[in-house]
Amino acid sequence: xxxxxxxxxxxxxxxxxxxxxxxxxxxxxxxxxxxxxxxxxxxxxxxxxxxxxxxxxxxxxxxxxxxxxxxxxxxxxxxxxxxxxxxxxxxxxxxxxxxxxxxxxxxxxxxxxxxxxxxxxxxxxxxxxxxxxxxxxxxxxxxxxxxxxxxxxxxxxxxxxxxxxxxxxxxxxxxxxxxxxxxxxxxxxxxxxxxxxxxxxxxxxxxxxxxxxxxxxxxxxxxxxxxxxxxxxxxxxxxxxxxxxxxxxxxxxxxxxxxxxxxxxxxxxxxxxxxxxxxxxxxxxxxx
Amino acid sequence: xxxxxxxxxxxxxxxxxxxxxxxxxxxxxxxxxxxxxxxxxxxxxxxxxxxxxxxxxxxxxxxxxxxxxxxxxxxxxxxxxxxxxxxxxxxxxxxxxxxxxxxxxxxxxxxxxxxxxxxxxxxxxxxxxxxxxxxxxxxxxxxxxxxxxxxxxxxxxxxxxxxxxxxxxxxxxxxxxxxxxxxxxxxxxxxxxxxxxxxxxxxxxxxxxxxxxxxxxxxxxxxxxxxxxxxxxxxxxxxxxxxxxxxxxxxx
Numbered sequence: 259x260x261x262x263x264x265x266x267x268x269x270x271x272x273x274x275x276x277x278x279x280x281x282x283x284x285x286x287x288x289x290x291x292x293x294x295x296x297x298x299x300x301x302x303x304x305x306x307x308x309x310x311x312x313x314x315x316x317x318x319x320x321x322x323x324x325x326x327x328x329x330x331x332x333x334x335x336x337x338x339x340x341x342x343x344x345x346x347x348x349x350x351x352x353x354x355x356x357x358x359x360x361x362x363x364x365x366x367x368x369x370x371x372x373x374x375x376x377x378x379x380x381x382x383x384x385x386x387x388x389x390x391x392x393x394x395x396x397x398x399x400x401x402x403x404x405x406x407x408x409x410x411x412x413x414x415x416x417x418x419x420x421x422x423x424x425x426x427x428x429x430x431x432x433x434x435x436x437x438x439x440x441x442x443x444x445x446x447x448x449x450x451x452x453x454x455x456x457x458x459x460x461x462x463x464x465x466x467x468x469x470x471x472x473x474x475x476x477x478x479x480x481x482x483x484x485x486x487x488x489x490x491x492x493x494x495x496x497x498x499x500x501x502x503x504x505x506x507x508x509x510x511x512x513x514x515x516x517x518x519x520x521x522x523x524x525x526x527x528x529x530x531x532x533x534x535x536x537x538x539x540x541x542x543x544x545x546x
Numbered sequence: 547x548x549x550x551x552x553x554x555x556x557x558x559x560x561x562x563x564x565x566x567x568x569x570x571x572x573x574x575x576x577x578x579x580x581x582x583x584x585x586x587x588x589x590x591x592x593x594x595x596x597x598x599x600x601x602x603x604x605x606x607x608x609x610x611x612x613x614x615x616x617x618x619x620x621x622x623x624x625x626x627x628x629x630x631x632x633x634x635x636x637x638x639x640x641x642x643x644x645x646x647x648x649x650x651x652x653x654x655x656x657x658x659x660x661x662x663x664x665x666x667x668x669x670x671x672x673x674x675x676x677x678x679x680x681x682x683x684x685x686x687x688x689x690x691x692x693x694x695x696x697x698x699x700x701x702x703x704x705x706x707x708x709x710x711x712x713x714x715x716x717x718x719x720x721x722x723x724x725x726x727x728x729x730x731x732x733x734x735x736x737x738x739x740x741x742x743x744x745x746x747x748x749x750x751x752x753x754x755x756x757x758x759x760x761x762x763x764x765x766x767x768x769x770x771x772x773x774x775x776x777x778x779x780x781x782x783x784x785x786x787x788x789x790x791x792x793x794x795x796x797x798x
Contacts, residue, residue: 260713271738271793273786282647282713290622292589293606293614299592300614301603305576309583320579323763329575330763331582340758352744357642359746360697361704362566362652371718380720382786385727389735398746406571407755409748415647416715422646427748429567433700436564436656440699441666451671454555455638459677462643464709467680471689474625479607479615488621494684496631497551497558499660503667510555 260284263403265373266346268386268412268419270397275382276374277348279403282367282420288475341402348410348421353395356413363424370412370419383419390414450507457514548685549658550631552668552694552701558632559668560661563685566652566702572756619687626689633692633703635681641695644678648693648706655694655701665701672696680706734790741794 262278269275291300305314321337322329372383390396396413408423482488500506548563576585589598605622606614657665672678678695683703690705765771 260717270742271796272789273793274789280713280718283707283711284713286708286711288607290605290607290617291614293604293616294589294591294598295602295604295616296598297592298606298614298616299612301598302590302592302594303587304590304594304597305585306588307578307581307583308586309578309581314578314585318579319585320577320582321574322577322582322584323572323574323759325760325763325767328767329577329582329584330767331577331579332574332759332763332766336762336766337759340755340762342754342758350742352742353739354744354746356646359646361646361649361695362697362702363748364646364649367647369713369715369718372720375721377723378786380723381725381727381731384720384723385731385735385786388727389732389739392732393736393739395739395743400751402755405755407753409751415645418715418718418720420647420715424748424751425567425569426751426753428753429569430748431564431566431568431654433654433698436654436700438656438665438699439662441662443666443670444663447663447667448670448674451667452675454557455671455675455677455679458554458635458638459675460637460639462639462680464648467691467706467708469691469708469710470682471626474689475607475622478621478625479609479617482617482621483609483615488617488624490620491624491627494628494630496549496560497553499551499560499658500556500558500664503557503664506556506558510557513555 260369262371262373263368264346266348266401267373268348268350268370268399270350270386270399273382275386276372276376276379277370277383277419278373279421280369280371282369286469286472288472288479337405342407348399348401348412350397350399350412352398353390353393354398354411356394356396356411359396359411359424362430364411365408365423365425368421368423370421387414387417387419390419391417444503447503447507450504450511454507454510454514457511457518548631550633550683551661552635552655552679552681553630553632554635554679554681557664558661559664560658561633561655561665561701562658563703564654564656566654570753570756572759623687626684626687628684628689631684633679633681633683633694635679635694637680638672638675638677639680641676641678644693644706647712650705650707653703653705655703669696669699669701672701728787731787731790734787734794738790738794 260280262280264279267274267276294301307314320331322331372380391414396411399410401408401410411422411424412419552559552561578585589600589603591598604616606616609615673696678693681692682689683692693704693706695702
């Protein structure tokens with residue numbers, strides 16, 4: 259089990275569930291370090307006092323906030339006092355439909371694990387998982403992680419509780435600034451576009467997608483290590499816009515059908531659901 | 547931030563890409579506790595003895611214990627070699643099948659003047675089919691897996707995590723319980739969830755911590771002590787069924 263970032267409790271009503279917070283994602287990126295070119299080894303970064311010019315050890319670091327052009331030093335005690343609530347509690351304010359959360363609001367994901375061995379706590383944890391799974395609702399609350407307050411969403415996932423931090427509404431950029439013109443949709447083009455989408459339709463299978471960048475970067479590093487020259491690539495051009503949309507859609511359909519002749523005969527799972535009126539109705543309801 | 551296109555088959559939809567979010571965390575400065583002076587981060591040699599100029603700092607990957615291969619940013623760009631500046635769509639999947647755990651960063655896509663019709667048609671078709679495009683795009687010299695989806699009157703693009711970047715739920719150990727969830731507990735829990743059900747109203751959620759820290763800093767600057775009242779902690783109860791019943795009574 260990954261190491262806990264935090265131990266506290268999840269509370270709703272008068273029920274308290276002791277929980278630990280664990281990361282639910284981990285980066286697999288190849289770690290690039292800052293290297294001292296002369297020495298060929300990682301640099302060390304030191305904090306220097308801008309007044310004295312001396313190195314400052316971590317114990318002597320305080321924090322400050324700039325207000326009206328002045329930096330005000332704030333002690334750990336003062337910052338702790340600014341926490342709006344106990345920081346070791348995730349308070350559930352209400353339960354919402356999972357589909358009501360716009361994907362743009364999601365930030366980071368963490369697992370909640372039952373904390374401690376008490377039977378009561380583990381039963382309360384399981385009860386919450388089961389009750390949320392059967393109602394398709396997610397718990398909305400707030401908490402403070404790493405000195406930042408976040409709205410959080412707790413839901414049942416893989417028979418555990420998964421916590422997602424959410425953004426605040428004022429962190430989402432307005433779409434109005436994009437000034438998207440209101441263009442009438444050409445019905446013929448729309449029908450062909452739907453056909454192309456359905457022909458290219460599959461189920462979402464995450465294991466189908468691998469991080470090719472990671473593999474390519476590894477190969478690049480190996481080549482450089484062997485002393486092979488690395489060819490610098492120019493900035494790629496933007497593709498030319500399609501002059502005739504309907505023509506391009508028809509050409510695409512022909513290409514896809516030629517490539518996957520079996521699709522035309524059997525039809526993939528893809529084509530079933532969206533065209534059934536009942537399914538469409540249900541889907542619309544879920545997202546409202 | 548980026549001009550390119552969404553591409554699949556023979557279709558290209560020219561778009562401009564913008565960040566969809568603008569995180570607003572408190573930007574705290576590091577200070578020297580002794581004199582309140584701001585701290586600067588400076589590069590030192592690996593022993594931490596001699597300061598070095600930033601031109602001497604290069605990027606490298608460790609290939610074996612203590613051995614690093616240095617790559618310039620130009621060389622790093624050579625890893626992914628896209629033929630064109632485009633989001634190359636591979637498939638269209640039912641929107642509902644993508645679990646939110648995959649979402650990473652969000653971007654807004656706006657049409658370029660010559661692509662307004664294609665943009666409107668793609669947006670309408672994605673909304674109608676309730677599907678999202680899954681594709682790849684090189685952003686800041688790194689290929690990403692992305693979803694392109696309809697969001698109201700806009701196409702949005704989300705970078706996604708790869709499946710091997712997710713920590714499986716099964717790694718979270720659950721100790722065995724001596725008995726299964728009781729019917730009574732389950733019924734009350736569901737009723738309680740129903741009673742606490744409500745809409746998701748993001749505009750009503752405020753970053754009170756940020757507001758309070760700013761207020762604290764302002765009053766300290768003015769030489770006045772800040773008075774911050776904290777919300778009380780919830781009471782603790784150990785009997786699950788009793789706690790559920792009491793909560794239910796309280797929420798009515």
